[in-house]
Amino acid sequence: MKFADYIKDYKNKINKAIQSIYDKKLDTTKNSFLKDYYSEMKDYFLTGGKRIRPLLCLATYYAFSENRDEIIITPSVGTEFLHNASLIHDDIIDKDNFRRGKPAFHFRFRNYHDKYNLKKSLASDFGNSIGIIGGDSAFIIGLEAYFTNDFEKDLNLNAIKYYEQAFIEIIHGVLIETDMVNHKEIAMDDYIEMISLKTGALIEKSILIGANYAKVDDKYKKYLSIYGINLGIIFQIIDDILGTFGDEKVTGKPTDGDIREGKRTCLLIEALNKSIPKNKKRIHELIERPEMSEEEVLEVKDLFLEADAISSCKELANGYFEEVKTALENLEPVINSSESEFYEDLLNFVYNRKF
Amino acid sequence: MKFADYIKDYKNKINKAIQSIYDKKLDTTKNSFLKDYYSEMKDYFLTGGKRIRPLLCLATYYAFSENRDEIIITPSVGTEFLHNASLIHDDIIDKDNFRRGKPAFHFRFRNYHDKYNLKKSLASDFGNSIGIIGGDSAFIIGLEAYFTNDFEKDLNLNAIKYYEQAFIEIIHGVLIETDMVNHKEIAMDDYIEMISLKTGALIEKSILIGANYAKVDDKYKKYLSIYGINLGIIFQIIDDILGTFGDEKVTGKPTDGDIREGKRTCLLIEALNKSIPKNKKRIHELIERPEMSEEEVLEVKDLFLEADAISSCKELANGYFEEVKTALENLEPVINSSESEFYEDLLNFVYNRKF
Numbered sequence: 118m119k120f121a122d123y124i125k126d127y128k129n130k131i132n133k134a135i136q137s138i139y140d141k142k143l144d145t146t147k148n149s150f151l152k153d154y155y156s157e158m159k160d161y162f163l164t165g166g167k168r169i170r171p172l173l174c175l176a177t178y179y180a181f182s183e184n185r186d187e188i189i190i191t192p193s194v195g196t197e198f199l200h201n202a203s204l205i206h207d208d209i210i211d212k213d214n215f216r217r218g219k220p221a222f223h224f225r226f227r228n229y230h231d232k233y234n235l236k237k238s239l240a241s242d243f244g245n246s247i248g249i250i251g252g253d254s255a256f257i258i259g260l261e262a263y264f265t266n267d268f269e270k271d272l273n274l275n276a277i278k279y280y281e282q283a284f285i286e287i288i289h290g291v292l293i294e295t296d297m298v299n300h301k302e303i304a305m306d307d308y309i310e311m312i313s314l315k316t317g318a319l320i321e322k323s324i325l326i327g328a329n330y331a332k333v334d335d336k337y338k339k340y341l342s343i344y345g346i347n348l349g350i351i352f353q354i355i356d357d358i359l360g361t362f363g364d365e366k367v368t369g370k371p372t373d374g375d376i377r378e379g380k381r382t383c384l385l386i387e388a389l390n391k392s393i394p395k396n397k398k399r400i401h402e403l404i405e406r407p408e409m410s411e412e413e414v415l416e417v418k419d420l421f422l423e424a425d426a427i428s429s430c431k432e433l434a435n436g437y438f439e440e441v442k443t444a445l446e447n448l449e450p451v452i453n454s455s456e457s458e459f460y461e462d463l464l465n466f467v468y469n470r471k472f
Numbered sequence: 473m474k475f476a477d478y479i480k481d482y483k484n485k486i487n488k489a490i491q492s493i494y495d496k497k498l499d500t501t502k503n504s505f506l507k508d509y510y511s512e513m514k515d516y517f518l519t520g521g522k523r524i525r526p527l528l529c530l531a532t533y534y535a536f537s538e539n540r541d542e543i544i545i546t547p548s549v550g551t552e553f554l555h556n557a558s559l560i561h562d563d564i565i566d567k568d569n570f571r572r573g574k575p576a577f578h579f580r581f582r583n584y585h586d587k588y589n590l591k592k593s594l595a596s597d598f599g600n601s602i603g604i605i606g607g608d609s610a611f612i613i614g615l616e617a618y619f620t621n622d623f624e625k626d627l628n629l630n631a632i633k634y635y636e637q638a639f640i641e642i643i644h645g646v647l648i649e650t651d652m653v654n655h656k657e658i659a660m661d662d663y664i665e666m667i668s669l670k671t672g673a674l675i676e677k678s679i680l681i682g683a684n685y686a687k688v689d690d691k692y693k694k695y696l697s698i699y700g701i702n703l704g705i706i707f708q709i710i711d712d713i714l715g716t717f718g719d720e721k722v723t724g725k726p727t728d729g730d731i732r733e734g735k736r737t738c739l740l741i742e743a744l745n746k747s748i749p750k751n752k753k754r755i756h757e758l759i760e761r762p763e764m765s766e767e768e769v770l771e772v773k774d775l776f777l778e779a780d781a782i783s784s785c786k787e788l789a790n791g792y793f794e795e796v797k798t799a800l801e802n803l804e805p806v807i808n809s810s811e812s813e814f815y816e817d818l819l820n821f822v823y824n825r826k827f
Contacts, residue, residue: 125479210605
């Protein structure tokens with residue numbers, strides 16, 4: 118089954134499960150501000166998003182199951198809450214005011230503040246406050262996915278452990294990344310560790326939660342882990358390439374952001390590794406500046422190209438791609454063929470994406 | 473057993489349980505920034521704090537148990553993580569740079585930024601970012617208290633449900649409070665609902681988690697709930713009084729903060745309810761100002777006194793105090809006498825405190 122077909126078959130059901138969690142909150146809430154808050158949150162959750170994490174949870178459950186019962190849909194949405202919660206907090210930290218073409222969650226409440234002409238606080242403070250609390254609330258509501266389903270309590274407790282582990286790994290990844298910007302030399306291994314924590318861990322845990330409910334044997338979980346972590350690593354490497362050399366019209370993101378921030382991308386690390394000393398010095402000089410002109414950004418891009426950084430990054434991604442292929446070969450004999458196809462198709466989608 | 477004796481007997485053990493969670497993180501972490509981060513977090517957690525929530529969890533477990541086995545200590549610390557996590561985020565939201573006489577968690581990383589002369593970000597942004605992530609991390613690590621103990625899985629899953637419920641109620645309380653400052657007229661019922669969510673819920677859930685592990689019958693849980701919620705309400709009413717009319721040397725807090733913020737305290741609500749129209753108008757006029765002079769703050773205090781707001785608030789607290797007494801009378805026949813004494817002593821401590 119192709120990834121696109123999986124989306125077609127299950128995305129609506131996943132969205133309904135998310136919606137029903139927020140509808141329940143709206144039903145039991147009398148306070149008018151809380152009602153506005155949950156309405157915004159529901160709208161935020163239901164705007165865009167491919168639901169890759171719930172789909173991976175579902176697909177893994179179906180990969181090892183005889184039938185396609187839908188009791189897995191409710192717990193599959195847990196990690197989507199964790200994912201969105203961390204986006205809400207990231208957008209405050211990175212001062213990104215838009216997400217998926219609409220206002221970021223905290224920015225919605227900056228607008229709310231303006232709309233009601235609230236006087237005792239600044240609009241930006243009000244937005245950030247509700248955003249901090251909003252992320253907290255999404256983090257914790259995600260656990261409800263494991264309380265309100267028809268699986269055994271033991272399996273739900275295991276799922277919560279995976280959820281907690283994923284959360285801690287994401288936090289470690291974000292902390293390491295926040296610190297990285299202050300280090301001049303970054304080893305590629307440290308970068309890979311950072312992205313495998315920041316992005317790989319939650320994909321891996323979404324898969325393992327599906328495997329947990331399907332009671333998959335431990336010997337197969339290690340291949341599932343490789344698939345999940347490496348998919349995250351590949352996603353992030355491609356993301357770095359597209360972030361600087363992608364087509365803005367296709368990605369919807371400006372291609373100067375990472376360079377201006379001095380973000381430690383794999384492009385930067387490879388460029389520093391492969392450049393001649395003179396160019397390396399110049400790259401350092403430019404990216405350490407608090408402000409950069411358009412010409413200076415272009416100069417950095419040229420220095421990346423001169424060091425052939427894109428090819429090096431693709432080669433790096435390719436190594437992880439090959440590892441996944443081997444892991445999938447080990448899984449193939451024991452999983453359903455339609456999910457075998459799904460795993461492979463999603464891998465190709467992530468590897469070849471242009472947006 | 474007196475509250476002070478409970479502290480003497482158990483506080484060190486509770487602190488050791490908290491410490492061991494962070495020591496484990498430090499042991500398994502290689503990244504030097506993560507090590508610094510966890511060291512700060514450990515120090516933050518172990519600086520001050522009476523551990524009322526873990527003590528209530530412990531005491532409730534012992535109230536209904538034959539023996540004093542110490543397996544309850546590990547899960548008792550869960551809600552202390554939730555409490556501290558919400559303080560970390562509150563201090564960012566309220567821009568409070570100090571907590572318990574030491575730098576607030578986010579402020580520690582503002583200092584860290586200065587110390588290492590980090591260039592690519594502002595010290596305040598860096599501090600707030602690590603603070604947002606720090607709160608998240610404390611929120612989720614609290615769950616480990618329910619994974620790593622010797623109780624049955626069912627009981628641990630129940631405890632996690634209480635934890636989640638408490639978290640959501642705190643969030644509701646904080647959201648309602650954040651919104652309240654924008655409403656001119658606040659009904660006392662809404663204020664009580666807000667503080668029972670913001671402060672009462674976590675105290676109640678700490679008690680119910682203890683009751684859960686002691687397998688207490690539901691018919692007694694309702695009295696325990698009344699005790700916990702009302703203790704929180706009384707705490708908050710007294711807090712409001714001390715926040716404006718306490719002795720700064722004893723409380724360690726300036727007595728003009730709440731008035732300047734226009735905070736919807738029970739003093740303000742009672743003063744507005746009881747003042748003659750002219751005074752009421754004047755109070756509104758003063759507290760809506762974005763900036764207030766020292767004289768204006770004193771004028772508000774005088775208007776509070778003229779309306780006899782302190783007595784009204786104490787009367788209000790007294791109503792909740794009497795309710796708790798009745799609840800305790802219902803519990804007395806079925807709980808151990810030393811915990812009966814503990815509950816009563818803690819109630820008196822909270823009701824009569826001057827700091």
